[in-house]
Amino acid sequence: MSSASASFDIPVSPILPWWHTVLLLALFATGSVASAYQHSLPNANLPGLSQRLSSYFTVLAEEWLAVLLIWLPLRRQNLALNSLIRGSWRSLGSFFKDLGIALGFLVIIIPLGSGLAYLLGANKNPALANLVPKTGVQLVVSLALAATAGFAEELVFRGYLTRQFSAWTGKVSFGILLQGVAFGLAHGFYGKAMAAIMVYGWLLGLLAYWRKSLRPGMLAHWLQDTIANVAAFLS
Numbered sequence: 001m002s003s004a005s006a007s008f009d010i011p012v013s014p015i016l017p018w019w020h021t022v023l024l025l026a027l028f029a030t031g032s033v034a035s036a037y038q039h040s041l042p043n044a045n046l047p048g049l050s051q052r053l054s055s056y057f058t059v060l061a062e063e064w065l066a067v068l069l070i071w072l073p074l075r076r077q078n079l080a081l082n083s084l085i086r087g088s089w090r091s092l093g094s095f096f097k098d099l100g101i102a103l104g105f106l107v108i109i110i111p112l113g114s115g116l117a118y119l120l121g122a123n124k125n126p127a128l129a130n131l132v133p134k135t136g137v138q139l140v141v142s143l144a145l146a147a148t149a150g151f152a153e154e155l156v157f158r159g160y161l162t163r164q165f166s167a168w169t170g171k172v173s174f175g176i177l178l179q180g181v182a183f184g185l186a187h188g189f190y191g192k193a194m195a196a197i198m199v200y201g202w203l204l205g206l207l208a209y210w211r212k213s214l215r216p217g218m219l220a221h222w223l224q225d226t227i228a229n230v231a232a233f234l235s
Contacts, residue, residue: 014167015084016073021164024069024156028186031062036188052130056141063152070160084159087213098211102219105207109200110224116196131189132232142229150222157183157201158208158217176205 014021035055049057071081082088089095133139157179166175184198204217211217 012163012167014164015079015160016070016164018168020069020073021161024066024160025182027062027066027069028156028182031059032186032188034058034188036191050138052133052138053141055130056138056145060141060145060148063148063156066156067152070155081155084155084163085214085218087211087215089215098213098216099219101207101211101216102223105203105216105220106224106227109203109220113196113200116199117193120192120195133229134233139229139233142233143226146225146229147222149225150218150220153183154204154208154214154218154221157186158205159214162205162208172209176202176209180205 067081070084074081074083087098089098133142161179161182162172162175164175165178166172169175169178180198180201183201183204184194184196187194187197190197204221207217207220208214
């Protein structure tokens with residue numbers, strides 16, 4: 001499918017059919033609703049696991065399932081995931097360039113996101129305290145989750161959904177806007193702070209559009225989640 005190698009900033013035909021996108025959105029919608037109501041069902045954990053570990057493993061499974069749902073049909077079309085990721089690290093210089101961009105992005109997004117979350121009352125949401133790892137095992141799993149989110153969520157939202165929405169609407173700007181909305185709504189656990197997650201998704205979408213690659217955003221996403229988990233654990 002030649003359109004898969006087209007420039008990132010040009011709306012082209014959808015890479016997969018509409019029903020596949022609906023299926024993927026349904027997966028994240030189910031996870032979002034379930035996480036939003038998780039604390040109303042305190043015993044709804046995976047057998048033998050604490051609420052935190054149960055939540056971590058559930059999200060890990062959900063996100064890798066989403067990657068699988070994208071990879072399998074692309075593979076049948078002889079396409080690699082890099083048709084969505086774009087870019088390459090052919091040298092240490094190219095890697096460190098994207099890493100530097102990711103760090104610069106975090107300098108902007110962390111205070112902005114924290115400020116928005118505070119204004120939206122995220123600090124008053126007791127459910128968010130259960131995202132914080134409390135033990136060494138929880139920290140290790142949370143770091144695996146951070147790496148997964150950096151890869152999987154960028155692939156799904158900034159890669160796949162941006163491509164689909166841009167193709168259907170004929171405008172990349174709409175694609176970036178809609179994927180950000182979907183990204184925010186996929187985080188039902190955050191309550192009102194989902195609005196801050198939407199803004200984060202929009203900025204990551206703009207970063208991907210500017211760089212014509214998901215790689216800097218993947219690094220930024222992974223680093224932000226990793227720093228947040230380690231800082232929360234140590235505090």
